[in-house]
Amino acid sequence: xxxxxxxxxxxxxxxxxxxxxxxxxxxxxxxxxxxxxxxxxxxxxxxxxxxxxxxxxxxxxxxxxxxxxxxxxxxxxxxxxxxxxxxxxxxxxxxxxxxxxxxxxxxxxxxxxxxxxxxxxxxxxxxxxxxxxxxxxxxxxxxxxxxxxxxxxxxxxxxxxxxxxxxxxxxxxxxxxxxxxxxxxxxxxxxxxxxxxxxxxxxxxxxxxxxxxxxxxxxxxxxxxxxxxxxxxxxxxxxxxxxxxxxxxxxxxxxxxxxxxxxxxxxxxxxxxxxxxxxxxxxxxxxxxxxxxxxxxxxxxxxxxxxxxxxxxxxxxxx
Numbered sequence: 524x525x526x527x528x529x530x531x532x533x534x535x536x537x538x539x540x541x542x543x544x545x546x547x548x549x550x551x552x553x554x555x556x557x558x559x560x561x562x563x564x565x566x567x568x569x570x571x572x573x574x575x576x577x578x579x580x581x582x583x584x585x586x587x588x589x590x591x592x593x594x595x596x597x598x599x600x601x602x603x604x605x606x607x608x609x610x611x612x613x614x615x616x617x618x619x620x621x622x623x624x625x626x627x628x629x630x631x632x633x634x635x636x637x638x639x640x641x642x643x644x645x646x647x648x649x650x651x652x653x654x655x656x657x658x659x660x661x662x663x664x665x666x667x668x669x670x671x672x673x674x675x676x677x678x679x680x681x682x683x684x685x686x687x688x689x690x691x692x693x694x695x696x697x698x699x700x701x702x703x704x705x706x707x708x709x710x711x712x713x714x715x716x717x718x719x720x721x722x723x724x725x726x727x728x729x730x731x732x733x734x735x736x737x738x739x740x741x742x743x744x745x746x747x748x749x750x751x752x753x754x755x756x757x758x759x760x761x762x763x764x765x766x767x768x769x770x771x772x773x774x775x776x777x778x779x780x781x782x783x784x785x786x787x788x789x790x791x792x793x794x795x796x797x798x799x800x801x802x803x804x805x806x807x808x809x810x811x812x813x814x815x816x817x818x819x820x821x822x823x824x825x826x827x828x829x830x831x832x833x834x835x836x837x838x839x840x841x842x
Contacts, residue, residue, distance in 0.1 A: 526833070530826045534819070541818045542595070542811075546588050549807050578604070578808075591811070600812035605804050610812040613797060618816065620690065620793035624709060624782055625775075628716040633771060636721045640728025641759065644736065645751070655725060662722030671715050671788045678711065685711050688790035712785045720774065728767060735762050765832050772828030775821045 575581045578601075579590065594601065600610035643655035679687045686692060686708045693704055735741060735758070744754050786795035794813055801809035 526830075530829070534822050534826070537822055538815065538818060539592070542592065542815060543588070545811060545814045546591065549810065550584060552805070578602070595815065600815070601808035603801075603809050604806045605801070605809075610808050613809060614794060614812055614816055617792055617794050617797050620791060621782055621786070621795060622820075624712060624716070624786075624791070624793065627709075628713050628720065629771060629775070631713070631717045632720040632724060633767070635717065636724035636728055637763070637767070639721070640725045641732050641755070641763075643725070644729045644732035655729070659722040659725045662718055662720075663726075664722075665719065667715055667719045668784050668788060670718065671711070671785060674711055674715065675788075690791060708789075709791075712782075712789050712791060715785060716782065724767070724770065724774075727770065728763065731763055731766060732759060735759055761835070764835055768828045768831055768835075772825040775824040 572581070579587060582590075591601070598611060600614070602608070603610055603613060606613065639655045639658070643649075643652040646652055674685075675687060678684045690705060690708050691701070692708070693701060695701055741754065741758055744758055782793065783795035783798055785791070786793045787799045790796065794816070797809065798813045800806075801813070
């Protein structure tokens with residue numbers, strides 16, 4: 524219970540700090556949603572002033588900030604400047620796709636990196652190890668947006684194997700075919716996220732495994748005649764899980780941030796595309812809402828990683 528309360532307090536404090544920094548940064552931006560209206564001859568200065576009063580933008584900044592904080596505590600992120608819809612409703616309608624995209628990608632990154640990293644360490648100087656090194660270097664150096672454009676040109680335009688954009692090619696009838704079509708639309712984006720995420724993790728796992736193989740307990744395990752499967756299951760994996768889970772937790776912001784680019788390229792109607800569109804239109808309530816939700820999910824992911832580590836190793840504790 525003490526650990527839970529500490530983690531909850533940590534989330535609250537960090538969200539407040541993130542909110543304050545985000546609010547200051549957005550208000551220091553050189554443009555605003557109403558800038559285009561001020562240049563429109565059909566909109567009078569009185570109308571612009573009335574709009575600012577409706578959204579509370581005519582009040583001092585510190586009052587705007589604390590009013591916004593109080594609204595967040597009630598899960599009210601305000602109203603979108605562009606659509607006039609509640610920000611909470613816009614985010615809830617799109618967050619599911621983004622979560623599916625990122626959670627699936629993180630799971631695949633973990634499984635693939637674990638396999639390639641361990642196997643390449645167990646087979647030094649083999650073809651598999653050389654292939655894994657080259658794969659990791661290509662993954663590490665390949666920009667996700669560039670890879671996305673190449674794969675779209677090859678598999679979507681030339682061979683027409685995958686959809687170019689969107690999430691569906693058929694109406695929602697609740698059938699298995701509909702969900703299969705949904706998965707088919709997400710196949711390329713998930714592949715790109717996974718390919719971009721495995722490079723550094725494979726090399727990290729490989730280096731950790733090599734260090735574990737040099738340890739005394741591995742030497743004595745082999746001296747006792749234990750086979751490789753038992754050594755892998757009871758000696759290597761338990762020592763790999765803590766640093767890998769920690770690293771995955773720290774990688775969450777990058778994965779979520781990368782989905783903004785891919786959702787924009789593939790026109791996936793998720794939280795990333797909403798953030799991009801809101802940034803272009805200076806729709807600050809939506810931007811702030813997405814920043815808070817994204818920060819909360821990132822903090823929650825890191826805390827879940829800590830709790831998993833505590834479950835795996837009861838002696839684990841943060842310094």
